[in-house]
Amino acid sequence: MRNPIDALVERMARGLARRVSRRGFLGNVGALLFSAAGLPLLPVARGASPAAAGPAAAADRGDPQTCEYWRHCAIDGFLCACCGGSAHSCPPGTEASAVTWVGTCHNPSDGHDYIVSYNDCCGKSECGRCLCNRNEGDKPLYMPFKSNDYNWCAGSKVGISYHCSTARVVGVAK
Amino acid sequence: MKLGPFCAGVIAVACSPGALQPKAAQAIMLTPPVQANYMLNCMGCHLADGSGAAGKVPSVRDSLVVLSRSSAGRRYLVQVPGASQSPLSDLELAQVLSWMVRNLSARPVPADFAEFTAAEVAAYRRSPLVDVRQTRARLLEAD
Numbered sequence: 001m002r003n004p005i006d007a008l009v010e011r012m013a014r015g016l017a018r019r020v021s022r023r024g025f026l027g028n029v030g031a032l033l034f035s036a037a038g039l040p041l042l043p044v045a046r047g048a049s050p051a052a053a054g055p056a057a058a059a060d061r062g063d064p065q066t067c068e069y070w071r072h073c074a075i076d077g078f079l080c081a082c083c084g085g086s087a088h089s090c091p092p093g094t095e096a097s098a099v100t101w102v103g104t105c106h107n108p109s110d111g112h113d114y115i116v117s118y119n120d121c122c123g124k125s126e127c128g129r130c131l132c133n134r135n136e137g138d139k140p141l142y143m144p145f146k147s148n149d150y151n152w153c154a155g156s157k158v159g160i161s162y163h164c165s166t167a168r169v170v171g172v173a174k
Numbered sequence: 175m176k177l178g179p180f181c182a183g184v185i186a187v188a189c190s191p192g193a194l195q196p197k198a199a200q201a202i203m204l205t206p207p208v209q210a211n212y213m214l215n216c217m218g219c220h221l222a223d224g225s226g227a228a229g230k231v232p233s234v235r236d237s238l239v240v241l242s243r244s245s246a247g248r249r250y251l252v253q254v255p256g257a258s259q260s261p262l263s264d265l266e267l268a269q270v271l272s273w274m275v276r277n278l279s280a281r282p283v284p285a286d287f288a289e290f291t292a293a294e295v296a297a298y299r300r301s302p303l304v305d306v307r308q309t310r311a312r313l314l315e316a317d
Binding site for chain 2: 055098099100101102103104110112115117143145146154155170171172173174
């Protein structure tokens, strides 16, 4: 006696084979895949998304793993982009110190001065890669909120161990 | 369902010249100057929302409205070292303080809130506040 499930599947398969040519089926599957990839390109209310603080991708030139990258104009420490993180995120196992210092960097690609927050990543020993010490706008320690010589991990919740520094764009000064 | 016409439409849109051109450069939205001054001179410690860091930097969210009600509180807000010693001019500092009261307070700002003025800042700023913590505690304990 035939299993009823076998019979049902056979009936459906034979029906499908009668109705659909192999090429037509493959063509439709291909078209479906293509259109699925194409749909995100359709103009769907992108104008409504809020403007990001950072520059457009085309105007964000340079390598975040180099000291010369425009956002690093006032950084003092190891670049997190070389340490498993990025210019704006901490490597795994570290935590950003919320308390930090804030300055501006000129982006030569679009001519704007961006407000950059130099949050240190804390909780692990020093990363040791890509040491970068640029001091545009840096002030002596007696102006603490304008000095990059502080270990800003003193303001973190995970302790004073300094690992690396990020450069987060938080606004546009001019 | 025939997928042909639908896919032709998708291809037409996806391959049209407009779709293939890079998006026009987004207009950069400048940060309002008063907020930029807060970011550059205060936000590093007080954070974007004024909440600070517990045990290290006091939150301003509950204290701004209380302090800005009395002349002694307003004097404190101008004289506190981070404010009085900032590189901001008297007018800029007055604008930043008013902006903070209006934008960082967790409490409702009273309708009769008086904006800080450059003259008020100039009057208070030149005399130093020595005992910051005790002054702050005394001003807030009545609340």
